[in-house]
Amino acid sequence: MDGGMTPAHELAIIPEGMVADLLTRQAAFDAVERVFAAMAAGAAVNFPVVREALGHEDALYGFKGGFDAAGGVLGLKAGGYWPHNLERRGLINHQSSVFLFDPDSGRVKAMVGGNLLTALRTAAASSVSIKQLARADARVLGMVGAGHQAKFQLRAALETHRFDKVIGWNYHPEMLPGLGAVAADMGVPFAAVDLPGLVEADVIITITSSFAPSLMTAHVAPGTHIAAMGTDTRGKQELETALMAQATVFTDEVAQSISIGEAQHAVSAGLIATDDVTPVGAVINGTHPGRVSDDQVTIFDGTGVGLQDLAVADAIVQAAVAQGMAIIVPL
Numbered sequence: 001m002d003g004g005m006t007p008a009h010e011l012a013i014i015p016e017g018m019v020a021d022l023l024t025r026q027a028a029f030d031a032v033e034r035v036f037a038a039m040a041a042g043a044a045v046n047f048p049v050v051r052e053a054l055g056h057e058d059a060l061y062g063f064k065g066g067f068d069a070a071g072g073v074l075g076l077k078a079g080g081y082w083p084h085n086l087e088r089r090g091l092i093n094h095q096s097s098v099f100l101f102d103p104d105s106g107r108v109k110a111m112v113g114g115n116l117l118t119a120l121r122t123a124a125a126s127s128v129s130i131k132q133l134a135r136a137d138a139r140v141l142g143m144v145g146a147g148h149q150a151k152f153q154l155r156a157a158l159e160t161h162r163f164d165k166v167i168g169w170n171y172h173p174e175m176l177p178g179l180g181a182v183a184a185d186m187g188v189p190f191a192a193v194d195l196p197g198l199v200e201a202d203v204i205i206t207i208t209s210s211f212a213p214s215l216m217t218a219h220v221a222p223g224t225h226i227a228a229m230g231t232d233t234r235g236k237q238e239l240e241t242a243l244m245a246q247a248t249v250f251t252d253e254v255a256q257s258i259s260i261g262e263a264q265h266a267v268s269a270g271l272i273a274t275d276d277v278t279p280v281g282a283v284i285n286g287t288h289p290g291r292v293s294d295d296q297v298t299i300f301d302g303t304g305v306g307l308q309d310l311a312v313a314d315a316i317v318q319a320a321v322a323q324g325m326a327i328i329v330p331l
């Protein structure tokens, strides 16, 4: 089983520098939507996340892996965060690589640079949630966060849904022009707002590294869809727990949502139960109705799962092989 890709005796290498030419936003969206559906149907499984402090260069290093039996994709993403990379080496601080294996034999099949891939698969996840859960008449997009990921989030959301206006708040307001530039590039007006000003938004994406909530219940209008994308570690938090309690909560993977995702706080405070968190794949598969009213607040707790990385890496390998761009190494 090799999905029509490289023969099992060859390794395909797709270096980081090639990924931008090989992965379209649409391909990332399709791969992520498909694997979220497979996860909810029980046909694809994420393995427990390993994340360790190395005690070297202050780095955090780990693995996210899984097996998508439906798609024939097995592998892992290895990498993490090296906080001194930029100042000491001129490299970005987040570094990761994806390895794919032949699920029939266990032989390594592909190695794919994982840095741009991570940004595009994360943006695809919030976009999938917007397609599935936002009101069809949503026209104002609110952004909380203006860092590296926020720009990818904004561009993907504007490509997924017709928004007429973008408003944004950031803890470090001097970073907001970066978002304004993306909106301008997409031909959509942008305005900086204070947190209460976000009440004008129909969809809000939060993508910060905060350990304390920024978005409160009072900042959110009825009917809003929130894609909470920043909380991917124990202790991080972007939303007031009362907001989680009053909303209908969806996620990529329930086990991650309640342990390292945004739901960790509302669950440990006893405000919501594990059963209150639904995989968005159930909405894609039609086994959960998703949004059922125009004044319901929906939240997608995007924690980032290994299968997202593998699905997108598989799409990159297929494109690289089809276009003759993969570096093929005999095994």
Ligand code: NAD
Pocket: 118, 122, 144, 145, 146, 147, 148, 149, 150, 170, 171, 172, 175, 207, 208, 209, 210, 211, 212, 214, 229, 230, 231, 232, 236, 302, 303, 304, 305
């Ligand atoms: P970044 O360092 O480029 O940006 C960080 C953002 O958080 C900035 O907007 C900054 O102003 C804001 N911020 C910092 N301290 C804050 C505070 N105390 N209160 C409110 N906002 C604060 O980081 P990034 O690469 O854009 O990543 C943002 C977050 O997304 C991180 O937490 C990262 O781990 C997470 N992430 C999640 C996924 C996923 O799949 N869910 C994937 C990649 C990254």
